[in-house]
Amino acid sequence: MSSLAPFGRMLVVLGIVLVLVGAGLLAAARFGLPRLPGDVVIERRNLVVYIPVASALVVSVILTLLLNLFLRR
Secondary structure, three states: OOOOHHHHHHHHHHHHHHHHHHHHHHHHHHOOOOOOOOOEEEEOOOOEEEEOHHHHHHHHHHHHHHHHHHHOO
16 A cells, blocks of 8 residues: 555545535525624625625534544544
8 A cells, every 4th residue: 555545535535525515505505595693794886795704603613513523532
């Protein structure tokens, strides 16, 4: 077994995770991902800036819980 085999496996797993996250984001956009009260939206004449502060916190907490649940040794 080559010394690059673990790195190759990690890249494959990372690629699968990115595909799943991308598919989830596309599905969320299609079904109208709700904006939480802490998200900042700035609308000007030709510009819309969306800063998902509360959404990022919720996703961070969920991912932290899932990773602690599955990767705990």
